[in-house]
Amino acid sequence: MAAAEKHLIKSVEFLKLCQPSTSNYLLLAHATLGTFFRVTGKPDKAVQHLRQVVMMIETTGLYLKWVHVCFETLLSLLQSPDASYSSSEEADRLQVQLSVWLKDNPKDDSAVDTAQLTETPPPFQDFIDKFDAWGSAMTKMQSLKENLKQDDMWDKLV
Numbered sequence: 001m002a003a004a005e006k007h008l009i010k011s012v013e014f015l016k017l018c019q020p021s022t023s024n025y026l027l028l029a030h031a032t033l034g035t036f037f038r039v040t041g042k043p044d045k046a047v048q049h050l051r052q053v054v055m056m057i058e059t060t061g062l063y064l065k066w067v068h069v070c071f072e073t074l075l076s077l078l079q080s081p082d083a084s085y086s087s088s089e090e091a092d093r094l095q096v097q098l099s100v101w102l103k104d105n106p107k108d109d110s111a112v113d114t115a116q117l118t119e120t121p122p123p124f125q126d127f128i129d130k131f132d133a134w135g136s137a138m139t140k141m142q143s144l145k146e147n148l149k150q151d152d153m154w155d156k157l158v
Helices: 002-018 024-039 043-056 065-078 088-104 124-131 133-150
Strands: none
Touching (some): 024 043, 024 065, 043 065, 065 088
Protein backbone atom coordinates (compact mmCIF):
# COMPACT_ATOMS: atom_id res chain seq x y z
CA MET A 1 0.00 0.00 0.00
CA ALA A 2 2.87 2.35 0.74
CA ALA A 3 4.32 1.80 -2.73
CA ALA A 4 0.92 2.36 -4.33
CA GLU A 5 0.48 5.61 -2.39
CA LYS A 6 3.94 6.78 -3.40
CA HIS A 7 3.27 6.11 -7.10
CA LEU A 8 -0.17 7.72 -7.06
CA ILE A 9 1.24 10.85 -5.42
CA LYS A 10 4.06 10.91 -7.95
CA SER A 11 1.59 10.63 -10.85
CA VAL A 12 -0.35 13.63 -9.56
CA GLU A 13 2.86 15.62 -9.16
CA PHE A 14 4.04 14.76 -12.68
CA LEU A 15 0.68 15.67 -14.19
CA LYS A 16 0.78 19.02 -12.39
CA LEU A 17 3.96 19.77 -14.33
CA CYS A 18 2.52 19.14 -17.78
CA GLN A 19 -1.25 19.65 -17.55
CA PRO A 20 -3.39 22.71 -16.82
CA SER A 21 -5.23 22.66 -13.49
CA THR A 22 -8.53 22.00 -15.28
CA SER A 23 -7.21 19.01 -17.25
CA ASN A 24 -9.40 15.94 -16.86
CA TYR A 25 -6.22 13.83 -16.80
CA LEU A 26 -4.96 15.70 -13.74
CA LEU A 27 -8.39 15.76 -12.11
CA LEU A 28 -8.85 12.03 -12.66
CA ALA A 29 -5.47 11.47 -10.98
CA HIS A 30 -6.65 13.59 -8.03
CA ALA A 31 -9.90 11.59 -7.95
CA THR A 32 -7.99 8.31 -7.93
CA LEU A 33 -5.66 9.47 -5.18
CA GLY A 34 -8.56 10.85 -3.14
CA THR A 35 -10.41 7.55 -3.45
CA PHE A 36 -7.26 5.68 -2.45
CA PHE A 37 -6.88 7.83 0.66
CA ARG A 38 -10.51 7.29 1.59
CA VAL A 39 -10.21 3.51 1.25
CA THR A 40 -6.95 3.41 3.21
CA GLY A 41 -8.38 5.38 6.13
CA LYS A 42 -6.88 8.81 5.45
CA PRO A 43 -10.06 10.85 4.91
CA ASP A 44 -8.40 14.22 5.62
CA LYS A 45 -6.06 13.69 2.65
CA ALA A 46 -8.96 12.35 0.57
CA VAL A 47 -10.91 15.55 1.17
CA GLN A 48 -8.03 17.67 -0.16
CA HIS A 49 -7.83 15.79 -3.46
CA LEU A 50 -11.58 15.46 -3.97
CA ARG A 51 -12.01 19.19 -3.32
CA GLN A 52 -9.52 19.82 -6.11
CA VAL A 53 -11.68 17.81 -8.50
CA VAL A 54 -14.99 19.47 -7.69
CA MET A 55 -13.47 22.96 -7.69
CA MET A 56 -11.68 22.65 -11.03
CA ILE A 57 -13.98 20.47 -13.16
CA GLU A 58 -15.34 22.17 -16.26
CA THR A 59 -18.74 21.55 -17.77
CA THR A 60 -18.65 19.59 -21.03
CA GLY A 61 -22.37 18.89 -21.33
CA LEU A 62 -21.73 15.18 -20.87
CA TYR A 63 -22.24 13.19 -17.70
CA LEU A 64 -19.00 11.84 -16.24
CA LYS A 65 -19.63 9.20 -13.59
CA TRP A 66 -16.22 9.64 -11.94
CA VAL A 67 -16.97 13.33 -11.32
CA HIS A 68 -20.36 12.47 -9.81
CA VAL A 69 -18.67 9.89 -7.56
CA CYS A 70 -16.15 12.54 -6.42
CA PHE A 71 -18.99 14.88 -5.45
CA GLU A 72 -20.82 12.11 -3.58
CA THR A 73 -17.71 10.87 -1.79
CA LEU A 74 -16.68 14.37 -0.74
CA LEU A 75 -20.21 15.09 0.48
CA SER A 76 -20.22 11.93 2.60
CA LEU A 77 -16.83 12.82 4.08
CA LEU A 78 -17.89 16.38 4.88
CA GLN A 79 -21.08 15.17 6.54
CA SER A 80 -19.35 12.72 8.86
CA PRO A 81 -19.99 14.11 12.36
CA ASP A 82 -16.82 12.93 14.10
CA ALA A 83 -14.26 14.27 11.62
CA SER A 84 -12.25 17.43 12.13
CA TYR A 85 -12.68 18.43 8.48
CA SER A 86 -16.49 18.06 8.46
CA SER A 87 -18.41 21.16 7.54
CA SER A 88 -22.16 21.30 7.11
CA GLU A 89 -21.87 24.73 5.48
CA GLU A 90 -19.43 23.44 2.87
CA ALA A 91 -21.55 20.31 2.39
CA ASP A 92 -24.62 22.46 1.69
CA ARG A 93 -22.69 24.58 -0.81
CA LEU A 94 -21.31 21.44 -2.42
CA GLN A 95 -24.80 19.91 -2.71
CA VAL A 96 -25.93 23.00 -4.64
CA GLN A 97 -22.82 22.80 -6.83
CA LEU A 98 -23.57 19.13 -7.54
CA SER A 99 -27.14 19.99 -8.54
CA VAL A 100 -25.88 22.63 -10.95
CA TRP A 101 -23.27 20.25 -12.36
CA LEU A 102 -25.90 17.53 -12.90
CA LYS A 103 -28.18 20.04 -14.61
CA ASP A 104 -25.38 21.13 -16.95
CA ASN A 105 -24.18 17.55 -17.53
CA PRO A 106 -27.32 15.41 -17.63
CA LYS A 107 -27.10 11.67 -17.26
CA ASP A 108 -28.64 9.84 -20.22
CA ASP A 109 -30.22 6.63 -18.99
CA SER A 110 -32.10 5.88 -22.20
CA ALA A 111 -31.66 2.48 -23.77
CA VAL A 112 -29.39 2.21 -26.79
CA ASP A 113 -31.07 0.65 -29.83
CA THR A 114 -29.72 -0.63 -33.13
CA ALA A 115 -30.74 2.54 -34.96
CA GLN A 116 -28.38 4.57 -32.79
CA LEU A 117 -25.60 2.05 -33.28
CA THR A 118 -25.89 2.18 -37.06
CA GLU A 119 -26.12 5.99 -37.32
CA THR A 120 -23.38 7.77 -39.20
CA PRO A 121 -21.07 9.37 -36.66
CA PRO A 122 -20.79 13.15 -36.60
CA PRO A 123 -17.87 14.66 -38.49
CA PHE A 124 -14.59 14.44 -36.61
CA GLN A 125 -14.13 18.22 -36.76
CA ASP A 126 -17.43 18.68 -34.87
CA PHE A 127 -16.11 16.34 -32.19
CA ILE A 128 -12.86 18.28 -31.93
CA ASP A 129 -14.66 21.61 -31.77
CA LYS A 130 -16.92 20.43 -28.97
CA PHE A 131 -14.41 18.62 -26.79
CA ASP A 132 -11.35 20.76 -27.32
CA ALA A 133 -12.87 23.85 -25.74
CA TRP A 134 -9.56 25.12 -24.35
CA GLY A 135 -7.72 24.68 -27.64
CA SER A 136 -10.60 26.25 -29.56
CA ALA A 137 -10.66 29.24 -27.21
CA MET A 138 -6.92 29.72 -27.61
CA THR A 139 -7.23 29.53 -31.42
CA LYS A 140 -10.00 32.14 -31.37
CA MET A 141 -7.93 34.43 -29.14
CA GLN A 142 -4.91 34.06 -31.41
CA SER A 143 -7.10 34.86 -34.43
CA LEU A 144 -8.49 37.93 -32.65
CA LYS A 145 -4.98 39.06 -31.78
CA GLU A 146 -3.88 38.71 -35.43
CA ASN A 147 -6.92 40.66 -36.61
CA LEU A 148 -6.22 43.43 -34.12
CA LYS A 149 -2.57 43.57 -35.24
CA GLN A 150 -3.68 43.94 -38.85
CA ASP A 151 -5.95 46.83 -37.87
CA ASP A 152 -3.14 48.41 -35.75
CA MET A 153 -5.43 48.14 -32.72
CA TRP A 154 -3.12 45.76 -30.85
CA ASP A 155 -0.53 48.43 -30.04
CA LYS A 156 -3.25 50.70 -28.66
CA LEU A 157 -4.54 47.95 -26.36
CA VAL A 158 -1.12 46.81 -25.14
